[in-house]
Amino acid sequence: MSSKIKIILAEDEPALAQIIKESLETRNFEVFSCKNGEEAFEAFSKEKPELLVLDVMMPKKDGFTLAKEIRKLDKKTPIIFLTAKSQTQDVVDGFQLGGNDYLKKPFSMEELIVRIHALLGRIQLEKNDENISIGNYIFNQTKQTLDYLGNIQFLTHREASLLHLLIENKNDILDRSLVLKKIWGDDDFFNGRSMDVFITKLRKKLSLDPNIQIINVRSQGYKLIT
Structure with a gap:
């Protein structure tokens, strides 16, 4: 390497x-x-x-x-x-x-x-400061974990990468095509469906905090609101 x-x-x-x-x-x-x-x-x-x-x-x-x-x-x-x-x-x-x-x-x-x-x-x-606060969660991309008041969930690499992009663009629209190219390598239809599945998984994992939402912005992308 x-x-x-x-x-x-x-x-x-x-x-x-x-x-x-x-x-x-x-x-x-x-x-x-x-x-x-x-x-x-x-x-x-x-x-x-x-x-x-x-x-x-x-x-x-x-x-x-x-x-x-x-x-x-x-x-x-x-x-x-x-x-x-x-x-x-x-x-x-x-x-x-x-x-x-x-x-x-x-x-x-x-x-x-x-x-x-x-x-x-x-x-x-x-x-060096790897922990990121999001609502009542602590996200660590390196360890690929979400910690909610001591309740730790493990993320896949792709889930962690997608969540990191959402956090970086918090309260702003994360462009669908650009994120597909960055994480999936191509913004074709099948990758788009795959991304939708990962968004659903992240919504579920973030559901313990009712103040956090991932909303769909029609024809544009997603927005993480907290």
Whole structure:
């Protein structure tokens, strides 16, 4: 098993993309280089990276649009934007869409690497606190358990992954198609029926707390309310 840290790089300038990729790979990163936003989203869904480096101006899907779609599924994976833009509003927009850092071109590779390590270190500290409160439940994704006042239920890996996404998007709509692609790998009809079954199982396991609901938002997805 590879111990390298996975990074998705989305940059449409071939020369710059190659420099970044080679520089990161010499520092024990595994880099998946994409030339547009659509490729980057596919790579994100498949590879489950630990960090994303996104150029803002890209063909097919720009970095801001890509980040917005990713944040519907994943609130925590760090995102660094790369841009030639210098307007303050562009920086503000990037952070509001879920970006964690912003580098203006041209930049040094050492600066990018320092910022990557800083973000990964911060995320690791957050991961050390594995217990998540949801109503009167305590959810531990690593152990795949739900603890309700000492009554412990064990979850399957897929149940735990689905519940984690619901919690990350608590009180917001979790997009059906995006979650199917992330957990099931495809948003076809049969996977959709499978997801419905898992939602029913989670509802049952969360039923001990009447203040928790998973509601169906027609034609969009699901919403965890607590």
